[in-house]
Structures are given as structure tokens and as C-alpha cells.
Amino acid sequence: MLIIGIAGGTGSGKTTVVNQIVQELPEGEVTVISQDSYYRDNSHLSYDERIKINFDHPKSIDFELLCKHLEQLKKGETIEQPVYSFVKHNRTSDKVITHPRKVVIVEGILILTHPEIRQLFDIKIFVHADSDERLIRRLKRDIAERGRDLDEVLTRYQTTLKPMHQQFIEPTKEYADIIIPYNRYNNVAIDIVRSIINQRLV
Numbered sequence: 001m002l003i004i005g006i007a008g009g010t011g012s013g014k015t016t017v018v019n020q021i022v023q024e025l026p027e028g029e030v031t032v033i034s035q036d037s038y039y040r041d042n043s044h045l046s047y048d049e050r051i052k053i054n055f056d057h058p059k060s061i062d063f064e065l066l067c068k069h070l071e072q073l074k075k076g077e078t079i080e081q082p083v084y085s086f087v088k089h090n091r092t093s094d095k096v097i098t099h100p101r102k103v104v105i106v107e108g109i110l111i112l113t114h115p116e117i118r119q120l121f122d123i124k125i126f127v128h129a130d131s132d133e134r135l136i137r138r139l140k141r142d143i144a145e146r147g148r149d150l151d152e153v154l155t156r157y158q159t160t161l162k163p164m165h166q167q168f169i170e171p172t173k174e175y176a177d178i179i180i181p182y183n184r185y186n187n188v189a190i191d192i193v194r195s196i197i198n199q200r201l202v
């Protein structure tokens with residue numbers, strides 16, 4: 001099994017990069033795990049309490065469960081991935097049955113901050129986009145897809161996203177084997193990653 005970790009700030013294009021990589025790979029050979037599915041279960045808190053959580057701090061992620069699941073997949077076991085709702089800021093009661101595959105891609109803003117999880121990755125990738133580009137993309141996406149408004153995204157950006165990015169996310173670039181510049185769509189970089197994966201699949 002090849003396990004690839006793809007980190008990068010919010011809006012850098014991680015999900016887009018993963019989708020592009022997976023698109024042309026044989027179906028059934030690759031599985032994708034999003035760190036977002038592993039936000040902690042906050043059912044004990046009210047909605048008003050949940051919106052105050054700092055979702056860009058490593059403590060907000062259930063890394064213990066993510067680590068356990070990756071180790072299970074490595075051993076050939078099937079896992080039940082949690083499902084997260086960005087609208088409710090909480091886990092739902094659903095689960096996604098995930099089978100082990102030849103290639104497992106794990107993507108998320110904080111995945112390279114965790115030493116044990118870093119060790120599980122055969123390839124570590126960091127997707128880079130400038131902060132203004134990321135903010136613009138985040139604004140458009142969160143308003144269109146995650147039920148946010150302009151003021152909410154900008155306030156969160158100033159109070160948590162930017163400081164957490166500087167403190168926790170940007171420093172993990174040093175662990176990356178490959179840094180993908182993604183201020184624009186970068187098909188050359190995608191092709192390189194895809195060919196590395198294809199070599200492993202033969």
C-alpha cells in the first residue's frame with residue numbers, strides 16, 4: 001500500500017488536486033480520506049458553543065482515530081469513516097465504509113503536524129497558494145457551499161485562520177517531499193504525482 005499525505009492551507013486547492021489525481025487512475029485502486037471527516041465529535045456542545053471552536057488548531061482533530069484507521073487500512077482491514085457536516089459544525093451519525101486500496105490519499109490542513117501520522121506517509125505533498133488567493137477561494141467556496149456569509153468568513157480568517165496557518169500549517173512545508181505551486185491550476189505537477197502512483201500500481 002502507498003499512503004500519500006497532501007497538506008496545505010485552506011483554499012490552497014488540496015481537494016481539487018486530489019480530484020485531479022484520482023480522475024485518471026483506475027477505479028477501485030485508490031481511496032481518499034479527508035482530515036475534515038475526523039473533526040472531533042462535539043455533540044455535547046450546543047450550536048452556539050460549536051461555532052466558537054477553533055477548527056484550525058490541531059486539537060480540533062481526532063488524530064488518534066485517524067491514526068488508528070490508517071494503521072487498520074495498512075493491515076488490510078476495512079474501516080468506518082465518520083462523516084462531518086460543515087453546516088452543523090459536527091459529526092453526523094453516518095459512517096462511510098472504506099476498504100483498503102493499493103493507494104490511500106489523505107488530505108487536510110493539519111495532517112503533517114502529527115508526527116505519528118507523518119511517519120505513515122510514503123509521500124508527503126504540500127499544496128502552496130498565496131494567502132490572498134486562498135482567502136478569495138475560501139470566501140467564494142464557503143458562501144456557495146458551506147452556508148457562510150462574507151462577514152463570518154472574514155472575521156474567522158483574521159481571528160483564527162491566518163494565525164493558525166502561520167503557527168501550525170505553513171511550518172509543515174518543511175516535511176514535504178513535493179511542494180505543488182497552485183496559484184493556478186498546475187497540470188504538470190498533477191501528471192508527475194500521477195505517474196509516481198501509476199508506477200506503484202503496475
Ligand SMILES: Nc1ncnc2c1ncn2[C@@H]1O[C@H](COP(=O)(O)OP(=O)(O)O)[C@@H](O)[C@H]1O
Pocket residue numbers: 008009010011012013014015016017137138140141182183184185186
Ligand atoms: N488553481 C485554482 N484556481 C482557481 N480556483 C481554484 C484553484 N484550485 C481550487 N480552486 C477553487 O477554490 C476553492 C477551494 O479549493 P479546494 O480544492 O476546496 O481547497 P482546499 O481543499 O485546499 O481547501 C474551490 O471552490 C475550488 O474550486
Ligand SMILES: O=c1ccn([C@@H]2O[C@H](COP(=O)(O)O)[C@@H](O)[C@H]2O)c(=O)[nH]1
Pocket residue numbers: 009010011014015036039055056085086088089090108109161
Ligand atoms: O465546522 C467546521 C470545521 C472546519 N471548518 C473550516 O474548514 C477548514 C478546513 O477545510 P478545507 O477544506 O481544508 O478548507 C478549516 O480552515 C476550518 O476553519 C469550518 O469552517 N467549520
